Amino acid sequence: MIRQLIEKTRSVRRYRENEGIQEEELRELIDLARLGGSARNGQSLKYMIITELKLCTRIFNLLKWAGYLKDWPGPDQGERPVAYIICLLDRKLCKGPEREAYFDLGIASQNLLLGAAEKGIYGCRIASFSRDINKILYLDVNYKVMLVVALGYPAEKVVLEKVKANGDIRYWRDKEGVHHVPKRSLDDILVPVRKLPFE
Amino acid sequence: MIRQLIEKTRSVRRYRENEGIQEEELRELIDLARLGGSARNGQSLKYMIITELKLCTRIFNLLKWAGYLKDWPGPDQGERPVAYIICLLDRKLCKGPEREAYFDLGIASQNLLLGAAEKGIYGCRIASFSRDINKILYLDVNYKVMLVVALGYPAEKVVLEKVKANGDIRYWRDKEGVHHVPKRSLDDILVPVRKLPFE
Numbered sequence: 374m375i376r377q378l379i380e381k382t383r384s385v386r387r388y389r390e391n392e393g394i395q396e397e398e399l400r401e402l403i404d405l406a407r408l409g410g411s412a413r414n415g416q417s418l419k420y421m422i423i424t425e426l427k428l429c430t431r432i433f434n435l436l437k438w439a440g441y442l443k444d445w446p447g448p449d450q451g452e453r454p455v456a457y458i459i460c461l462l463d464r465k466l467c468k469g470p471e472r473e474a475y476f477d478l479g480i481a482s483q484n485l486l487l488g489a490a491e492k493g494i495y496g497c498r499i500a501s502f503s504r505d506i507n508k509i510l511y512l513d514v515n516y517k518v519m520l521v522v523a524l525g526y527p528a529e530k531v532v533l534e535k536v537k538a539n540g541d542i543r544y545w546r547d548k549e550g551v552h553h554v555p556k557r558s559l560d561d562i563l564v565p566v567r568k569l570p571f572e
Numbered sequence: 573m574i575r576q577l578i579e580k581t582r583s584v585r586r587y588r589e590n591e592g593i594q595e596e597e598l599r600e601l602i603d604l605a606r607l608g609g610s611a612r613n614g615q616s617l618k619y620m621i622i623t624e625l626k627l628c629t630r631i632f633n634l635l636k637w638a639g640y641l642k643d644w645p646g647p648d649q650g651e652r653p654v655a656y657i658i659c660l661l662d663r664k665l666c667k668g669p670e671r672e673a674y675f676d677l678g679i680a681s682q683n684l685l686l687g688a689a690e691k692g693i694y695g696c697r698i699a700s701f702s703r704d705i706n707k708i709l710y711l712d713v714n715y716k717v718m719l720v721v722a723l724g725y726p727a728e729k730v731v732l733e734k735v736k737a738n739g740d741i742r743y744w745r746d747k748e749g750v751h752h753v754p755k756r757s758l759d760d761i762l763v764p765v766r767k768l769p770f771e
Contacts, residue, residue, distance in 0.1 A: 375577060375690050376600075379607050379683050404758050408578045408732075409682060412699065413639060414741050416756050421763045428765065440612060461763060473699075475671045479678020483608060484578050487686075491574050500611065500675075511766040533607075542613050557615050559603050564620045564660060566627065567710040 380533075382486050383554065385495035386439055387452040388525025394456045394494060396424060399524070403458065405488040406481035412473035417466035418481055418519070421459040421510065431509050432457055436521060437501035441543040454497075454523035458485065459510065462517040478519055489524060496524040536561070579732075581685050582753065584694035585638055586651040587724025593655045593693060595623060598723070602657065604687040605680035611672035616665035617680055617718075620658040620709065630708050631656050635720060636700035640742040653696075653722035657684065658709065661716040677718055688723060695723040735760065 403420045411417075423429055433454070438447035448454070460482065462474045486496050499521045506518050529552055536542055536555040544554045602619045610616075622628055632653065637646035647653070659681065661673045685695050698720045705717050728751055735741055735754040743753045 375574075375686050376604060376607075378574060379604055379686075382609075384609055400758065400762070403762065405575060405578055407755065407758060407761055408575075410581075410583055410685075410697065414743055414753060416735075416741055416761070419761045419763050421765060423765065425765070459763075472671055472674045475674040476678040476699075479675040479680075480682045481678075483679045483682045486609075487574050488578075498609065500672075516763070536615075542615060544613055554613060556606065559599065559606060562606055562615070562618045563599070563602065564618045564658075564715070566620060566622065566624070 378487055378490055382483075382490040383495070383531040383533075384497045385525075385527045385529060385531060386497050386523075386552070387448045387527070387529040388454055388495075388523075389528045390451050390453050390455060390525065392455065392526045394424065394524060394526075396422060398492060398494070399424070399456055399458060402485045402488045405484040409477070409480040409484045411477045411480070413469055415466060415468050415473070415477070417463050417468075417474055418477055419461045419463050419516070421461065423457040423459060424455070428509075429454065429457060432506065432521065435503040435506050435509070436499050436523070438497075438499070439544075440501070442546060445546070452528050453525075455525045458522040458524065459506075459518060460520040460522065461512070462519050464515045464517060474519065482520060482522060485522065493526060494524055495527045496522050498522055577686055577689055581682075581689040582694070582730040582732075583696045584724075584726045584728060584730060585696050585722075585751070586647045586726070586728040587653055587694075588727045589650050589652050589654060589724065591654065591725045593623065593723060593725075595621060597691060597693070598623070598655055598657060601684045601687045604683040608676070608679040608683045610676045610679070612668055614665060614667050614672070614676070616662050616667075616673055617676055618660045618662050618715070620660065622656040622658060623654070627708075628653065628656060631705065631720065634702040634705050634708070635698050635722070637696075637698070638743075639700070641745060644745070651727050652724075654724045657721040657723065658705075658717060659719040659721065660711070661718050663714045663716060673718065681719060681721060684721065692725060693723055694726045695721050697721055
């Protein structure tokens with residue numbers, strides 16, 4: 374059951390822009406992020422919900438999309454995200470090294486996107502954006518924007534592929550607009566336990 | 573549906589040591605980790621399954637448990653993990669900064685533990701361990717142990733609590749042995765969109 378949802382939970386970068394997401398649904402997704410574990414139980418992540426069109430547009434203009442799709446600058450009008458969840462590190466709450474916040478962010482954003490996929494909502498975790506985002510959001514200095522999660526109802530299909538023998542992991546889009554994501558196989562990522570001959 | 577599973581997926585540190593986990597089940601859990609998203613789609617994480625008792629004991633002796641339970645050195649004999657999944661960074665595959673690997677690790681380990689909880693198996697993500705683990709596992713130099721996931725069938729109860737007004741996020745164990753984990757509320761972690769008065 375969870376396997377199906379995990380398989381379904383893929384990064385989607387084009388959305389049906391005429392279908393909005395209710396604020397209450399976004400709150401529910403953040404509540405799932407909240408329920409994830411956290412290094413030292415520190416819970417130093419906070420979240421901002423953006424649905425207002427003008428602010429969405431401003432944020433959109435700061436984002437870099439899909440590093441491997443060199444000819445594609447990002448979704449066209451009509452296919453843009455209808456909401457963003459901005460994931461913030463609250464430095465006042467962060468007790469450990471910052472890598473722990475990135476670890477927590479992985480857990481939290483996965484919970485969030487699994488919950489979204491269950492509702493038919495898909496997203497893209499964007500870590501590449503202009504630092505002007507701090508100004509646009511009038512953020513206090515204790516906050517650091519770690520991740521922007523773009524969200525919407527999907528207008529593209531994403532399929533998983535096996536990584537080929539050359540090891541190329543770059544995703545690509547075919548002529549029909551289907552997005553293909555190469556994944557390593559289970560055997561590729563399992564490291565066998567090594568035993569010395571005298572054991 | 574996913575919410576229930578996310579709520580259930582708590583860190584558990586005492587296990588029924590007489591109930592083993594099949595290797596095939598552990599492979600299924602790693603397959604869920606594999607299916608998570610990854611920064612740049614880099615997929616630089618690999619996994620090692622440890623179930624053999626002698627090796628489990630060696631690993632157990634390198635781990636530090638539950639930082640906030642000062643009087644508890646870790647699970648007693650009879651309550652120890654029956655398996656470990658060792659999460660490795662393969663430096664040969666890592667193209668970006670290491671924080672991205674920690675982000676991926678959060679995603680992957682959350683998938684893994686959600687899948688485990690669905691099977692009634694619980695775990696604890698342990699990032700605090702002796703570097704001797706590299707020797708014990710005879711790891712090639714391109715591997716870095718990022719996380720040890722201890723696993724087993726649970727022998728303790730874990731409940732979520734609200735963080736009190738003093739902001740203390742340290743978990744505690746009560747006289748009945750129940751483990752309590754304070755969580756910030758949704759309102760605590762939502763940062764409102766700030767608008768300047770002239771907008």
